[in-house]
Amino acid sequence: MLELLRSVLRGLATVSPVSRYVVEGSSMLPTFAPGDRIVVSRAAYLWRSPVKGDLIVCRHPFDLERPLLKRVGGVPGEHVAIGAREYWLQTGEWFVTGDNADGSSDSRSFGPVERRQIVGKVWFRY
């Protein structure tokens, strides 16, 4: 019975416009701590694009199975300078960073993420 319920929930999760995640790691401290649970809206960017400051879940550009929790630090058309490195964001490219910059793998290492790699916007913590 419980297995049936789980199967139904699993099915619903695939079509639901929201997803639940649990945070692993400390790159988003102090905003999110390891173990925090969040709800992410996958519908948030159907009619608009991510803007600077948005907290998002995106897929790692080199490992699409791996969802990352990041903050939008640059939007298409912008110029981002991090130390000696500079990025000109093209159409459809977003620069993402961790709030805890010293302990974060983000666009500084793997480059900008594309629109199709952005899963959704963090809605709330629970």
Added chain:
Amino acid sequence: MSLLRPLLRTLDGLLPPRRVHAHCDIPCGIYDPHLAQVGALTVIRMNQLIEALQKPADGASKLDQDRYENSLARYVAVKEEHAELVKREVRVIWGDYFRPEHLEKHGNLHSTTWSIMKLASQARQQVNMQVAQDLVAEVQRFAEIFWDTKGVPVKRQPSNQTVGGELVVPAN
């Protein structure tokens, strides 16, 4: 929200939420291909142990058969685990550490990584010493590229383990 929270927590109990990564893979930009090399050597060792394992003769006691099956299952499980460890470690360094300027100097970076992924998968699928040795060789090549991008000279030193083989390590 006060009602939503317990509801979502109950839901989590039934169907756990996905994990979302918010970390650098090893704290604060520390990367090292050592674990990948140890993982690849372990794959060789498991092939050695599987090859050396004597199958009980027909009519052997149940205890002997159980011992054989238990050992084989353990060797296969460790082989699986360490081949996967190689893939994970290499994938993290490749994805998070290497940058376009590294690729300019080491045009074979992507093909080496790709080859490691393929060989590690084959090492899981098969009992094949040649594949295991090729995997070690490619991981060593990957380690040499990695340390070169850091301007660190390397040397090959004996693993000093039962498995034999060598490890690529910083020369100083």
